[in-house]
Amino acid sequence: MNRLHVKLVRIVAVGGLLFSNSMAAQTSPYSPKVLPPAPKAARVRITQGPELESANNNSAIIRWTSSNPGGSDEHFGVVHFGANPKEISQIAKSPIRLNQNHSYTVFRVRVDGLASGTTYYYTVDSMAADGRSDGVTSPVKHFTTP
Amino acid sequence: MNRRMLTVITVIVVCAAVLCISPSQRKVSAQSAPAPPTLATYNPYPTGILPSDINSELARVLREVNGIESEAIAQWHAIPPPTLTGNPPILKDTGVASVEILGKLMNFDKNISPNENSACASCHMPYAGFSGPIPSVNLLMIAYPGSYHYRAGKRTAQRYTYSSYFPPLQYNATQGAFFGGNFWDSRATGYLLRSPDAEQAQFPPVDPLEMGNSDTACIVYKLSLASYRPLFEEVWGAGSFDITWPSNTAQICAIPNAGGSAQQVALSPSDRTRSNADYDHWGESLSAYEHSESVSPFTSKFDAFLAGKYTLTAKEKAGYDLFRGKANCNSCHLDGRSTAPSPTNTGAEDTGTAADTTPVFTCFGSANLGLPKNPRDAIYYETTPDALGFTPNPAGYAYTDYGLGEFLRSGYATAASPNASWRQYAAISDGKMQTSTVRDVAMVPPQCPTTEAPGPYFQKEFFHNGYIKSLKQLVHFYNTRDVYRMNVSSGECPTGTTEKVDCWPAAEVPQNQDMTVGNLGLTSQEEDQIVAFMQTLTDGFTTPYPDINTYTGACMSGGNASTQGNSTIIPPSALMKQQSSMKQP
Numbered sequence: 001m002n003r004l005h006v007k008l009v010r011i012v013a014v015g016g017l018l019f020s021n022s023m024a025a026q027t028s029p030y031s032p033k034v035l036p037p038a039p040k041a042a043r044v045r046i047t048q049g050p051e052l053e054s055a056n057n058n059s060a061i062i063r064w065t066s067s068n069p070g071g072s073d074e075h076f077g078v079v080h081f082g083a084n085p086k087e088i089s090q091i092a093k094s095p096i097r098l099n100q101n102h103s104y105t106v107f108r109v110r111v112d113g114l115a116s117g118t119t120y121y122y123t124v125d126s127m128a129a130d131g132r133s134d135g136v137t138s139p140v141k142h143f144t145t146p
Numbered sequence: 147m148n149r150r151m152l153t154v155i156t157v158i159v160v161c162a163a164v165l166c167i168s169p170s171q172r173k174v175s176a177q178s179a180p181a182p183p184t185l186a187t188y189n190p191y192p193t194g195i196l197p198s199d200i201n202s203e204l205a206r207v208l209r210e211v212n213g214i215e216s217e218a219i220a221q222w223h224a225i226p227p228p229t230l231t232g233n234p235p236i237l238k239d240t241g242v243a244s245v246e247i248l249g250k251l252m253n254f255d256k257n258i259s260p261n262e263n264s265a266c267a268s269c270h271m272p273y274a275g276f277s278g279p280i281p282s283v284n285l286l287m288i289a290y291p292g293s294y295h296y297r298a299g300k301r302t303a304q305r306y307t308y309s310s311y312f313p314p315l316q317y318n319a320t321q322g323a324f325f326g327g328n329f330w331d332s333r334a335t336g337y338l339l340r341s342p343d344a345e346q347a348q349f350p351p352v353d354p355l356e357m358g359n360s361d362t363a364c365i366v367y368k369l370s371l372a373s374y375r376p377l378f379e380e381v382w383g384a385g386s387f388d389i390t391w392p393s394n395t396a397q398i399c400a401i402p403n404a405g406g407s408a409q410q411v412a413l414s415p416s417d418r419t420r421s422n423a424d425y426d427h428w429g430e431s432l433s434a435y436e437h438s439e440s441v442s443p444f445t446s447k448f449d450a451f452l453a454g455k456y457t458l459t460a461k462e463k464a465g466y467d468l469f470r471g472k473a474n475c476n477s478c479h480l481d482g483r484s485t486a487p488s489p490t491n492t493g494a495e496d497t498g499t500a501a502d503t504t505p506v507f508t509c510f511g512s513a514n515l516g517l518p519k520n521p522r523d524a525i526y527y528e529t530t531p532d533a534l535g536f537t538p539n540p541a542g543y544a545y546t547d548y549g550l551g552e553f554l555r556s557g558y559a560t561a562a563s564p565n566a567s568w569r570q571y572a573a574i575s576d577g578k579m580q581t582s583t584v585r586d587v588a589m590v591p592p593q594c595p596t597t598e599a600p601g602p603y604f605q606k607e608f609f610h611n612g613y614i615k616s617l618k619q620l621v622h623f624y625n626t627r628d629v630y631r632m633n634v635s636s637g638e639c640p641t642g643t644t645e646k647v648d649c650w651p652a653a654e655v656p657q658n659q660d661m662t663v664g665n666l667g668l669t670s671q672e673e674d675q676i677v678a679f680m681q682t683l684t685d686g687f688t689t690p691y692p693d694i695n696t697y698t699g700a701c702m703s704g705g706n707a708s709t710q711g712n713s714t715i716i717p718p719s720a721l722m723k724q725q726s727s728m729k730q731p
Contacts (some may be wrong), residue, residue, distance in 0.1 A: 053665060054628065061628055061665075073477075073509070074323040076659065095660040097513070099477035101470060106659040108628075146177020 022143065040070025046136050050079075050124045052143040057116035060143060063108045064124055069134035073098045076129075077107030081122040085140060088121055119144045185402070187295050188532035191426040192724035194716055195524055196296060197282035203699065204268075204291065207279050208256060210696045211265045212247040213449035214272075215254035217693070219373070220302050222247045228380050238382065242434075249435025251374045252428060259293035259357040260402045265430070266350065266357075269303040272693035274606065275589035276441060279603035281702060284710055287524040288612035297538055298681075300525035300547065300559065301330050302612045307586040307685070308506045310343040312336075324571070325510045325548065328370035330579045330610040331553045332512060335559040343436055344429035349561070351428075352403060355538055360408035364399035366424040367411070368389060382427045389417045404534040405459050420499040440692045444504050446585065447682040457684065464672075465679025473624070473666050474677055478581045479507045487702060507683065508585040512550045514577030516627060516653035518636050519546075520613040520716035527725055538694045543722060547611065548655060551576030577655030579610045588617060588681040591697035598677070599710040602701035611654075615711035617680055619646050621673040622708065626650070628664035635716030645715060647708050 049064030062079050069075065075096050082088040092111040099105070107126055114120065121142045125133045171408070189196060197203065225247065229238045237244055252258070256265040269290040271279035278284050283291075291297040314336030315327035328334035328346035333526060336342035350356040351365045355440045359365055369378055370387040381388050391411070398409050435441060450456035458466060468485065470476045482505025526545065528538035539545055540559070554572040563569065587608070588597055594604035598616050608614040613636070614623060623646075630648045632639060639649035653659060685691050705713075 061661075063665075071504065072320060072322045074321055074511075077190065095513075095658060096660065096662045097477045097509075097511075099474055101476060101483070102474070106474075106662075110628075110661065112656075129321075 001075060040068070043067065044069045044134050046124070046134055046138055047104065049114070050122070050138055050141060052074070052141075055114075055143060055145050057146055058114050059110060059112045060114060060120070060145065061108055061110055062107065062122060062124060064138070065104055065106050066136055068098065068103055068105055069126055069128075069136070071098075071128035071132070071134070072130065073100070074129040075107075076127050077109040078125040078127060079093070079109045079111055079122050080125070081120050083115075083118055083120055084123060085121040085142070088123060093127075096105075116145050116146050147652070151328065161604075165406040170684075172700055176367055185294065188297050188528075190530045190728070191287070191296070191524065191527045192721045192728065194714070194720075195287050195522065195527060197280070197286045199282055200280075200291065200296065201278045201319045203282060204263075204295075204468040206699055207268055207271065207324075208263065210279070210698060211254050211256060211267050212269065214267065214693055214696060215251065215256075215265075218247060218250045218254055220249060222374060222377055222438075224618070228305060230334055241381075242379060245431055245434040246440065247435075248374065248377050248381055249433070250375065250440065252369075252432055253373075253435055255368075255372060255374075257372065258351060258359075261293045261366070261399055264293040264357055266347070267538075269350075269356070270306055270690065271593040272441075273589070273695075273697040274604070275586035276436075277330045277729060278303040278607065279697070279699075281699065284605050284607040284612065285615065285714055286342075286522060288522055288607060289355070289524045292353070292402075293358045294354075294532070294534075296524075297355050297358070297528065297532065297536075298524035299353070299523075300523060300539075300545075301610045302607050304328075304330065304580075304582070305586055305589075306436045306441050307589075308442045308508075308583045310341070310433050310442065311345065311506050311704065312342050312508075312510050314340055314342055316696075317571060323380055323511055324382040324568075324578075325573065327580070331560055332551045333553045333562060333719045337564045339426060339429060343428065345434040347623040348425060349433040354403040354405055354408075354536060358402040360398060360401060360403045362425045363411040363413055363418070363421045364395075365428055365598070366421045367395050367399055369424065369428065369553070378427070378431075381431070386424055386427070386519070388422075389420055390414065402534065404536040407535075432457075439689075443685050443689065445685045445688045445691070447684070449504070449668070450688050451682070456687070459678070461675050461678045462682050465675035465677070468672055469679050470675050472672070473621075473660060473668060475584075475624075475676070477662055478506075478511065478513060479584050480507050480509050481505050481507060481518055508581045511581050512578035513581060513662075514579070514653075514655055514658045515609070515623075515657070515663065516577075516659040517609055517611060517623075518614050518651035519654040520611040520719055521636055521716060522714070523611055527721070543718060545661060549610070550562045550578040550580075552657075574658060576638075577653075577658050581724060585683045586685055588677075589681070589684045589686075589691075589694075591701075592694060593697065595700035596681075598707040599702070599705040602705040603703065603704050604697075605711070614646075616707040617677045618707035619710065621676045621680075622646070623650065624663040625668045626664075628661075631664075635718050637715045637720070644709060645712060 022092050045067055047065050047067055050062050053061040053063040075098050076093045078093045080088045092109055094109040096107055119142055121140055123140055124138045158634055169203055214634050225240050225243050227500055228240055231238050240519035253266045257260055270276040279295055291298050309328055312328055313326040315332050317324050328342035330542055339345050352359050395411050398411055425501045447456050451458055470481055525539050526543045530540040533538045551572045554563055554568045556562045590597055590604035594602050596603045597606050608620050614620045627650050630650050632649050633652050636651045639645045643649035
């Protein structure tokens with residue numbers, strides 16, 4: 001019984017030696033870094049939308065796709081809206097993150113504080129984290145809350 | 147009235163016990179610390195929050211912790227004798243193994259806690275990717291009980307894996323965002339040690355809701371009594387513990403931290419400086435372990451795939467194409483791959499060069515994903531004082547977890563920010579939590595080979611508040627958050643809907659919600675494919691994962707992954723009603 005115990009201790013110790021050597025062999029080439037800003041497309045433009053994705057009686061989501069605007073990965077979709085087509089003065093913006101591997105970006109903006117049964121007019125834009133506009137243009141569109 | 151009276155009496159008894167031990171009567175003994183005072187258990191929870199098997203499960207984990215500690219001691223003794231050489235002096239050949247094993251010994255040392263019942267590993271076991279090891283806690287109370295039972299924190303236990311790869315917290319003006327840090331709210335910034343991971347290890351030992359030491363010097367004092375003290379001195383210097391400890395140190399260190407009134411060990415300025423340096427070495431040693439191949443080894447199927455030694459199955463490949471294409475996961479969970487082929491042309495051959503040969507599947511940033519508040523979180527119910535008079539969360543259910551934003555303003559239930567210039571970004575950071583690595587999110591004990599029902603499965607919890615209970619739910623949340631969002635609380639979805647399937651309760655923090663996700667247009671089959679890909683990121687495929695076989699608990703089975711855990715959802719109104727009735731005299 002005692003011999004068996006000694007044998008077990010030896011096995012654990014030898015296993016430990018092998019194990020500790022493998023721990024010491026760590027050779028990860030990785031070093032943490034933050035990626036540089038994404039490159040800008042030759043011509044930044046809206047390729048799809050904008051359109052209403054969904055709406056309830058007090059909020060809506062507007063969606064569109066742009067060719068890649070480049071710049072900071074942290075980006076904002078911006079919706080200018082109002083109940084009067086001649087006074088589109090309210091602003092909603094939502095953060096999204098550019099994918100540096102994609103040649104397009106889907107923007108989605110949550111618009112809160114709406115009134116039910118009301119028609120709203122809107123245009124869209126997008127901007128980098130520093131507030132600089134991507135310079136896209138969009139037509140005036142509209143939707144009506146339920 | 148009776149409960150309050152009992153609490154007051156208990157506090158008086160404890161204080162009297164401490165005061166009665168006169169410094170002149172006792173000499174510190176390295177081997178015989180006095181028995182800690184017995185405190186009344188803290189259980190302010192309504193029925194259903196504290197798991198019924200909590201005591202047996204805590205005991206089970208402690209047995210597993212002890213087993214791995216024994217293994218680590220054997221590994222330490224197997225290291226060849228040290229040779230300190232050169233200038234600066236280096237432990238030739240054995241330095242890396244020594245500091246890594248030292249960190250491992252610390253990680254599995256329950257004696258560091260005031261009640262000698264809680265090691266770091268008690269909330270971070272290898273078979274769970276070094277996250278929470280108790281299925282019933284993951285399912286029911288979210289945060290883990292600390293050394294003083296059953297105080298508990300407010301968030302899930304984050305995985306250790308690859309935590310050492312996060313850089314010090316920085317605001318990157320070009321990107322307009324914060325990167326780095328450790329913890330969900332990035333409060334371990336790395337501003338001094340330049341390693342957020344090392345600084346992270348310095349928080350839980352003195353967090354009243356976790357290990358709960360009253361002073362960082364208590365950890366150093368206990369290290370000076372540890373069996374592996376010689377290894378510490380070998381790595382960090384022979385005079386590391388040349389500290390004159392006051393004779394009441396053991397008594398102070400046996401009493402759990404009671405918040406702002408915690409008693410400090412009265413050290414001389416020079417001894418305090420030495421103690422602080424040792425505590426830095428505590429963090430650095432643990433970080434060395436977490437960086438080692440024992441914890442973060444890059445041995446997954448995906449790593450084998452990158453090395454050309456594994457071919458992804460059709461399902462895994464489809465999941466990977468979705469991960470970097472339609473689902474857009476790699477906008478934050480960077481996969482280090484080239485831009486060729488186009489992610490939208492999944493049939494094309496990948497002819498590009500990898501940008502990063504060992505990607506860690508995070509951008510090191512933070513985002514507000516708009517998760518619902520989880521009424522099951524233990525923190526909401528810790529509104530009454532414990533036997534030491536400490537009330538963990540006076541705000542109760544009104545508490546809102548603002549994550550990074552709250553830290554930047556040095557706010558409620560977080561740490562002080564070391565940089566006043568960050569405060570201006572607090573409002574735009576509200577609700578943001580750290581972007582986790584996807585690596586090892588699916589790691590489970592071998593005998594319960596999945597996180598997903600019907601199993602047999604190991605119940606994990608996901609995101610900062612554990613609201614999500616399976617990877618299927620996790621992907622479905624990203625996919626449909628804005629499709630099925632409803633202005634209700636968890637447990638109160640309308641009749642005819644199913645929570646987490648076609649009803650997502652309101653966001654806890656509505657502002658700053660990331661809109662990259664929320665309506666991805668994935669089919670259920672595509673969600674499953676992404677889960678299959680996430681499972682390829684579990685370490686241990688090319689080389690067995692160390693200590694993966696240490697789980698001695700049970701597996702769960704039955705049900706399905708979409709509604710996994712739904713039977714335990716409780717509406718907050720019911721919990722509050724029950725809690726207020728508990729407060730009645």
